[in-house]
Amino acid sequence: xxxxxxxxxxxxxxxxxxxxxxxxxxxxxxxxxxxxxxxxxxxxxxxxxxxxxxxxxxxxxxxxxxxxxxxxxxxxxxxxxxxxxxxxxxxxxxxxxxxxxxxxxxxxxxxxxxxxxxxxxxxxxxxxxxxxxxxxxxxxxxxxxxxxxxxxxxxxxxxxxxxxxxxxxxxxxxxxxxxxxxxxxxxxxxxxxxxxxxxxxxxxxxxxxxxxxxxxxxxxxxxxxxxxxxxxxxxxxxxxxxxxxxxxxxxxxxxxxxxxxxxxxxxxxxxxxxxxxxxxxxxxxxxxxxxxxxxxxxxxxxxxxxxxxxxxxxxxxxxxxxxxxxxxxxxxxxxxxxxxxxxxxxxxxxxxxxxxxxxxxxxxxxxxxxxxxxxxxxxxxxxxxxxxxxxxxxxxxxxxxxxxxxxxxxxxxxxxxxxxxxxxxxxxxxxxxxxxxxxxxxxxxxxxxxxxxxxxxxxxxxxxxxxxxxxxxxxxxxxxxxxxxxxxxxxxxxxxxxxxxxxxxxxxxxxxxxxxxxxxxxxxxxxxxxxxxxxxxxxxxxxxxxxxxxxxxxxxxxxxxxx
Amino acid sequence: xxxxxxxxxxxxxxxxxxxxxxxxxxxxxxxxxxxxxxxxxxxxxxxxxxxxxxxxxxxxxxxxxxxxxxxxxxxxxxxxxxxxxxxxxxxx
Numbered sequence: 026x027x028x029x030x031x032x033x034x035x036x037x038x039x040x041x042x043x044x045x046x047x048x049x050x051x052x053x054x055x056x057x058x059x060x061x062x063x064x065x066x067x068x069x070x071x072x073x074x075x076x077x078x079x080x081x082x083x084x085x086x087x088x089x090x091x092x093x094x095x096x097x098x099x100x101x102x103x104x105x106x107x108x109x110x111x112x113x114x115x116x117x118x119x120x121x122x123x124x125x126x127x128x129x130x131x132x133x134x135x136x137x138x139x140x141x142x143x144x145x146x147x148x149x150x151x152x153x154x155x156x157x158x159x160x161x162x163x164x165x166x167x168x169x170x171x172x173x174x175x176x177x178x179x180x181x182x183x184x185x186x187x188x189x190x191x192x193x194x195x196x197x198x199x200x201x202x203x204x205x206x207x208x209x210x211x212x213x214x215x216x217x218x219x220x221x222x223x224x225x226x227x228x229x230x231x232x233x234x235x236x237x238x239x240x241x242x243x244x245x246x247x248x249x250x251x252x253x254x255x256x257x258x259x260x261x262x263x264x265x266x267x268x269x270x271x272x273x274x275x276x277x278x279x280x281x282x283x284x285x286x287x288x289x290x291x292x293x294x295x296x297x298x299x300x301x302x303x304x305x306x307x308x309x310x311x312x313x314x315x316x317x318x319x320x321x322x323x324x325x326x327x328x329x330x331x332x333x334x335x336x337x338x339x340x341x342x343x344x345x346x347x348x349x350x351x352x353x354x355x356x357x358x359x360x361x362x363x364x365x366x367x368x369x370x371x372x373x374x375x376x377x378x379x380x381x382x383x384x385x386x387x388x389x390x391x392x393x394x395x396x397x398x399x400x401x402x403x404x405x406x407x408x409x410x411x412x413x414x415x416x417x418x419x420x421x422x423x424x425x426x427x428x429x430x431x432x433x434x435x436x437x438x439x440x441x442x443x444x445x446x447x448x449x450x451x452x453x454x455x456x457x458x459x460x461x462x463x464x465x466x467x468x469x470x471x472x473x474x475x476x477x478x479x480x481x482x483x484x485x486x487x488x489x490x491x492x493x494x495x496x497x498x499x500x501x502x503x504x505x506x507x508x509x510x511x512x513x514x515x516x517x518x519x520x521x522x523x524x525x526x527x528x529x530x531x532x533x534x535x536x537x538x539x540x541x542x543x544x545x546x547x548x549x550x551x552x553x554x555x556x557x558x559x560x561x562x563x564x565x566x567x568x569x570x571x572x573x574x575x576x577x578x579x580x581x582x583x584x585x586x587x588x
Numbered sequence: 589x590x591x592x593x594x595x596x597x598x599x600x601x602x603x604x605x606x607x608x609x610x611x612x613x614x615x616x617x618x619x620x621x622x623x624x625x626x627x628x629x630x631x632x633x634x635x636x637x638x639x640x641x642x643x644x645x646x647x648x649x650x651x652x653x654x655x656x657x658x659x660x661x662x663x664x665x666x667x668x669x670x671x672x673x674x675x676x677x678x679x680x
Contacts, residue, residue, distance in 0.1 A: 099644035259626035
C-alpha cells in the first residue's frame with residue numbers, strides 16, 4: 026500500500042475517534058461546557074495540558090528551529106517548560122480553589138470590578154486570537170505536506186472536526202480528545218526519534234544518546250569545519266541579554282496564557298491541580314528533551330549525507346528528490362564541480378534546507394516503515410488540532426461567559442448561556458479558519474505578542490491577587506493597562522515592517538532587548554505600577570481580603586462548589 | 589473580617605518558604621547555569637556535552653520536572669499536617 030493511502034487511512038481513523046469522543050462527551054450545562062464539570066483526573070488533565078501546549082509548530086518545526094539556533098535554542102526549551110514551575114507553584118492551586126470558569130472571572134471578582142473583568146477578557150481574546158491564527162494555518166500546512174491537498178481544503182476539514190467536538194462537548198469533549206491526541210503525537214515523535222537515535226549512535230534512548238555519545242560534539246566540529254557556527258557554544262545567534270530576557274518572557278508568558286490556566290479549573294481538587302502540573306510538565310518534558318536530540322541527529326545526518334557528495338549520486342536518493350520538489354530542500358551546484366558543499370556564505374552555499382525538513386524527512390531518512398510515516402502525519406495533525414481547540418474555548422468563553430453573561434446579561438438563564446457559549450465557539454472557529462486561509466503577513470511574528478502580552482498583563486495581576494492581600498482594584502487595573510500598552514507599543518514598533526509595512530523597524534530594540542523578550546519589561550512595569558498605585562489608594566474591602574485568605578488553603582472547596 | 593487562625597498563618601508561611609526554596613533552584617539551573625554561567629561552564633565536560641549546554645538543553649528541563657514533583661509531594665504532607673485538605677479527600 027502506498028504511503029499516501031496509509032496516511033489517509035490512519036488520519037481518517039484518528040478523526041473518527043475525535044468525532045466519537047465529541048459525541049460521547051456532549052454536555053448539557055455550562056459547568057460541563059466550560060470546565061468539564063470539574064471532573065477530570067489529574068493524569069488526564071496533564072496529558073490534555075501537554076497536548077494543548079504542543080502545537081503543530083512545536084511538532085513539526087521545533088526540533089529544526091533548535092538545530093538552527095544551536096545552544097541558543099534553549100530560549101524555547103527552557104522558556105516553554107520553566108513557565109510550568111511558575112504556573113504550578115504560584116497560580117494553579119489557588120485558582121482551582123477559587124473555582125469558577127475563566128481567567129477574567131478571577132480578575133473581575135478579586136478586583137471587585139467589571140472594568141478589570143473587561144480588560145482581562147479583552148486581553149484573553151487578543152492573546153488567544155493571535156495564537157490561534159497560526160494554529161489553523163498549521164492544520165492546513167500539515168494536510169498539504171502529508172496528503173498533497175491544498176491548504177484551503179486542509180483548513181476547512183480541520184475547522185469542521187474542531188467545531189464538531191468543541192461545540193458538542195465543550196471543555197469535556199476537548200479534554201478527552203486532547204488526551205488521545207497527546208498519545209498519538211507523542212508515540213509518533215518518540216518512534217521517530219528512537220529510530221534515528223539507534224541508527225546513528227546505537228543507543229535507542231534519544232536523551233541518553235544525546236548526553237553520553239559524542240554526536241553533538243561531532244556536529245559542532247563539523248559545523249566549524251564548514252565555516253558554520255559552533256553548535257555547542259552559547260550566544261552565537263542571540264546576545265546574552267536577549268537569551269536571558271526571551272527565556273524569561275516565555276516563562277512568565279507561559280504562566281499567564283489563559284488557555285493553559287483554564288485547564289487547571291477542570292480537576293476536582295486543589296491537590297489534583299498541583300498533580301496536573303506535575304503530569305503536564307512530565308509529558309511536555311518528554312517531547313522537549315527529545316526535540317534537541319532529534320535536531321542534532323537529523324542535522325548531523327543531513328550534512329553527512331549531502332556534504333561533499335557528488336550531486337548525481339545525491340539526486341538518486343528517494344527522499345532528496347521528494348523534498349526538493351516541495352522547495353524545502355534546495356540543491357544547486359554553484360561552482361560546477363559536481364559536488365555539493367555547505368558554506369556559511371550565501372553565494373557559495375550549495376545546500377539550502379528549511380527547518381521543517383528536520384522532522385518531516387526523518388522517517389524516510391531513517392528508513393522507517395510507511396506505517397510510521399503515516400503515524401507521524403496523524404501526530405502532526407493531532408498537535409495542531411488539540412492546540413487550536415484549547416485556544417478556541419479560552420477565546421469564546423471570555424466573550425460568552427465574561428463579557429456576555431457576567432457583564433451584559435447577568436440574568437441570563439442556564440439554557441440561554443449554554444446556547445451563547447456554543448454560538449461563540451462556532452464564531453471563534455470561523456474567525457480562526459478565516460485567519461488560517463488568509464494569514465496576515467505577520468502571523469509568525471505575532472506569537473511574540475501572545476507571550477509578551479500574557480507576561481505583561483495577566484500573570485502579574487493573578488499573582489498579586491493571590492500573594493498580595495493589599496492589592497486593590499486601582500493598582501491592578503493601572504498595572505494591567507501599563508503592561509499591555511507598553512508591550513503592545515514596543516512590539517509594534519520593533520516589528521513595524523511586518524505589522525505596519527514600514528521598510529525599516531521604527532525601533533530597533535529597547536535597550537538591546539528584542540521584541541520576543543520585551544514582555545519581561547512589561548511585566549516589571551506592571552508589578553511596579555500595581556504596587557505603587559495600590560499603596561496610594563484605599564485597601565480592598567474586607568470580603569475581598571477574606572476571599573484571598575480563603576483561596577490560600579485547599580479546605581472548603583466543596584462548600585464553594587455547592588454555591 | 590474573618591479571624592485567621594495561627595495555624596493557617598503558619599501553613600501559609602511554610603508554603604511560601606517551600607516555594608521560595610524551589611524557585612531559587614529553578615533560577616539557579618536556568619538563568620544561572622545555562623545563561624549567566626554559560627561561558628565558564630562550557631569548559632567543563634559532562635559526558636559528551638559541555639556542562640552549560642547540558643543544563644540549557646536537558647538538565648534544566650529535568651530539574652524543573654523534579655521541582656514540581658517535590659512541591660506536590662511536600663504540599664500533600666503539609667495539607668495533612670495542618671488538616672486543610674479538601675473534604676472530598678478526607679471523606680475517603
